[in-house]
Amino acid sequence: MTDRDLARKSIEYRRDTVRAIMHAGAGHTGGSLSCVDILNVLYNRVLRITPQNWAAPVRDRYVQSKGHSVEALYVVLADKGFFPKASLDTLCRYRSPFIGHPTRKVPGIEMNTGGLGHGLPICVGMALAANRDGHDVRVVTLLGDGELAEGSNWEAAMAAAHHRLGNLTAIVDHNSLQISGPTRHVCSNEPLDAKFAAFGWEVRRVDGHDLAALERVLTQSGPTGVPVCVIADTVKGRGVSFMENVLKWHHGVPSADEFARAEAEFERQLAAWEAGA
């Protein structure tokens, strides 16, 4: 896939995410849109996770700790062929496995998440297992910046450095907004980069919507045995102008009019892409 095709994926993923949420009448719109580019790069450029190797005991692992942004993950997994895209029409319907948080009932989902502060400890366990067995396996988790108030993250951060888990990457979807307001105002975790560095991690800061930069920080090698924290500065609601940085879109569902406006924006973005802009 060319870089240009990768860019188109992000637009399609955003469009399909908003469509799925609109159809379900529920979902975490803002946080899904903020992490689309990260997921795009992970699944199309970084992680060796496919429907074909899914059953293999030794392969890369991805645990989405900010589980509420599952809609974006579903869209990416459908695109990767884990299940038909039409499955998302059942999102949040009675007895559908496609619920509002990741579960292993859905092909391609590694662990059940939803409670915050769970993904990083789980990934420490997965990375430790690979290290002890000498397997070349990458383990990646995606955290929300608001989620970092959960103390379990810092227990895991300490353990990851102690156990020299150079195969572990924690990406912070740093959209700076949580349900009550700006993370800095709710309970600031800044300076976040200094915190992770103090816990013994290599910290890489990146524009979380720059696909090439994301790929660079997620594939560059680092010092041996040092876990990597990628702080991806993102915009909550990215890609839909009236959703960007607006609190109500944390779990807002568009009205018919808003949905039409969002669709029009995606059409314009795709047209611009076609025009080679």
Next chain:
Amino acid sequence: MSAPAPSMFSPGAHAAAERLGLTMGRANLEAFADTLLELARSDRRIMAVTSDSRGSGKLGPFGQALPEQIVEVGIAEQNLVGIAAGLAAVGKKPFATSPACFLAARALEQVKNDICYSDVPAVLVGISAGVSYGALGSTHHSLHDFAALRAIHNITIVAPADNAETRAAVRAAAVATKPVYLRFGKAAMFDLPAGEATPFIFGRARRLREGRDAAILATGETVIHALLAAEHLAEQGLACRVESLHTIKPLDTDAVLAAGRDCGAVLTVEEHSVHGGLGEACGAVLLQAGVHVPFAIAGFPDVDTVTGSQSDIFQHYGITMEGLADRIHALLPQRHP
């Protein structure tokens, strides 16, 4: 040198044990640690995960012998359980070992979400359970773990009664494909009568004594007191059935119903709050099956638990041969010789 812990057993209880031919074994904790090491030598998937609990879990020799199969996470029980979940999810067989008081409280959300809901075959080992840390106060008591875990779907809850049950439970847990919680204390346990006829299987009670005047359904390290109480009552002409209900969930409902139907009274015994543990589980089974029998729960009342040695506390709440015999008498019609 600290003073030796007071005996859990009165002179009368020792005499009853002698009549039964029982000999004193080791702490179940030690039987656990030895068995785990033995299994782990040939099963590289097995990993001991500790939260600064290597010493209290008697896992020092394990760490010496198999350093690649032990993981220390520090005093961080949430992380302990999350890491165990991650290990289990990728094919390891972790035994996450921590005092039961922390494992089933501080890490409860990790147990619920990461282990049970995600359905990974991790083993949680609650050590120094109940009031093993009697003098340390309620922070270190675990009288809630059965109740907390019973309400969570997808976990087998096991409290072995003696060294043999412990060894069997660890072996069964090592090959289980679902989450398991094992719970034991740190005091030396009498070896119970060998149950050749009643093998140790999760979810299957082990009948240790026959009788129909009353049934005592006990779990974990209270089983010995139930057995001694039955022996004590035999001297008074009462024949009591004793079952080791080592598995709290799934409960052996057949054994519970048989006790209610066959026997004149049912007494349950546990080192746990009377709320939400074995007793209430058995009571619900009996009532919902329409089995009406004199019934009582021996456990820890819903009060600010007294402190002292484990023995002091057991005596305070009547979890002793004499105390349990009194409870049986209270359930049965008064006899006038």
